[in-house]
Amino acid sequence: MGYRHGDIQEVTLTRDCPAVAVPWGTATTLESGRVGYISQQLGGTFTVMVDGNLYRIDGRHADALGLELEPSEELAAGVGSGPPTTVEAVETAAWKQLATCYDPEIPIDIVNLGLVYGCDVKPVEGEKFRIDVRMTLTAAGCGMGTLLADEARTKLLGIPNVEDVDVELVWDPPRSREMMSESAQLEMGLL
Numbered sequence: 001m002g003y004r005h006g007d008i009q010e011v012t013l014t015r016d017c018p019a020v021a022v023p024w025g026t027a028t029t030l031e032s033g034r035v036g037y038i039s040q041q042l043g044g045t046f047t048v049m050v051d052g053n054l055y056r057i058d059g060r061h062a063d064a065l066g067l068e069l070e071p072s073e074e075l076a077a078g079v080g081s082g083p084p085t086t087v088e089a090v091e092t093a094a095w096k097q098l099a100t101c102y103d104p105e106i107p108i109d110i111v112n113l114g115l116v117y118g119c120d121v122k123p124v125e126g127e128k129f130r131i132d133v134r135m136t137l138t139a140a141g142c143g144m145g146t147l148l149a150d151e152a153r154t155k156l157l158g159i160p161n162v163e164d165v166d167v168e169l170v171w172d173p174p175r176s177r178e179m180m181s182e183s184a185q186l187e188m189g190l191l
Contacts, residue, residue: 009038011048017064019055022047022104025143030055036065043102043109044069045151056104056147083127083160090129090159091121097155101148103138108187110135110148114179117170128163131156135167136175145169 013034021028030036030050040047044059046067059069084090098119099111110116118134133152137145149167156165177190185191 011036011038011065011067013064014066015064017057017061019048019057020144020147022054022056023139023143025145025147028055030057030064032064038065040102040104040107042107043100043151045102045104047104054104056144084129085127085161087121087123087129090131090162091119093159094119094121094131094133094156094162097159098133098152100155101152103148104144106138106188108180108184110152112181112184113138114175114181114184115148117173124163127161129161130164131159131162131166133165133167134170136170138175140171 013030013032013036015032017030019028019030020026030048034050036048036050036055038046038048039054046057046059046062046065048055048057048065057065062069084093095111098116099109101110102108103110103113106113115137116133116135118132120132122130122132124130133156135149135152137148149169153165153167156162156167177185180188180190182191
């Protein structure tokens, strides 16, 4: 079940847990016994508010929140059955994977936010592929950029037959609201 804004769940950390401070992107550890509030559980990560600050917790640490990560939220969700063997199949799987990467503050994936400018798939040898992604952030100074790019890269490498992935953060063209999907704009109340 994906928690979205408005579906707040209180949790008490059952063990020390690695986390990333939002929006600065700095690594930290939340201590056992701390009370937090899950504001978002999407794409295999949790956004948790502790003492008025937001933190992103990787789904591998769901147990520290007293939860289990649902199978639909696990790495490689949405790839489908069988390894993709064509450029088109890998590209389809890549876009599905990118749509499982969420901004920790906005319950909308990076594809619908208009942050992914390009996803190019190239065969390398045999039935192996390379994926090159160009993406941006909601704000140029966002400290979560490296984290989001690394998450996208890890999820893309989880696609069978993908041998190499390069995710480049770019600032041109400048991101604008018009790049968001209509459904994302509706969800954010912009239409």
